[in-house]
Amino acid sequence: MLLIYLFFSNILDAIDNRIYGTIKIVSYGVNKRVKVRLTTDNWISYRDYDATYIMDSFDGTHDRFTFTLDIDRDRICVENNIQFCICHESYVGPEYWDNNYQQNYRFDCISRTIPDYSG
Numbered sequence: 001m002l003l004i005y006l007f008f009s010n011i012l013d014a015i016d017n018r019i020y021g022t023i024k025i026v027s028y029g030v031n032k033r034v035k036v037r038l039t040t041d042n043w044i045s046y047r048d049y050d051a052t053y054i055m056d057s058f059d060g061t062h063d064r065f066t067f068t069l070d071i072d073r074d075r076i077c078v079e080n081n082i083q084f085c086i087c088h089e090s091y092v093g094p095e096y097w098d099n100n101y102q103q104n105y106r107f108d109c110i111s112r113t114i115p116d117y118s119g
Contacts, residue, residue, distance in 0.1 A: 017070060017071045017072070017073050017076065018068050018069060018070055018071065019068070019069040019071065019082070019084075019107070020066075020067070020068050020069075021036075021066070021067050021069075022054075022064055022065070022066050022067075023036075023051055023064065023065045023066075023067065023086055024062045024063070024064050024065075025062060025063055025064075025065070025088055026061060026062060027058060027061065027062060027063045028090060028092070028093065029090065029091075029092055031090065031091040031092070032063075032088060032089060032090045032091075033050065033087075033088075033089040033090075034050070034051040034053075034065045034086065034087070034088055034089075035048050035049060035050050035051060035086070035087045035089070036048070036049045036051060036067050036069060036084050036085070036086055036087075037049075037084060037085050037086075037087060038069050038071075038082070038083070038084040039082075039083050039084070040071065040072065040075035040080065040081075040082050040083075041075075042081075042083070043083070048087075049067055049068070049069055049070075050067075051065035051066060051067040051086075052065060052066050052067070053065055054066055069084065076109055078109055079109065080109045081106055081107060081108045081109065082106070082107040082109070083104040083105065083106045083107075084104065084105050084106075085097055085098060085099040085100070085104055085105065086098040086099075086105075
């Protein structure tokens with residue numbers, strides 16, 4: 001079993017339309033890829049984002065990766081949700097998906113305020 005920990009360094013910001021986060025995984029070698037799969041329409045469609053290895057982050061057990069998810073501004077609206085899961089791919093073992101115990105990592109949009117910068 002591969003252990004993946006997810007940390008958010010910043011949650012969704014309606015002005016810059018991004019989710020920033022850090023992933024900490026148990027390291028089983030140097031050849032790996034970590035990606036985040038995002039949906040804003042309940043998996044009718046999705047987009048994959050590569051996570052970037054944080055240099056010198058290996059602590060003897062874990063590696064850390066950072067990611068930025070760009071969210072379409074039209075999808076940030078009341079009653080919509082943004083879901084994602086994390087994938088670890090290795091050349092020495094099977095692909096592993098972390099979907100937060102089948103709940104997905106999820107942001108529920110509860111309000112939408114767009115600043116008016118026209119004035």
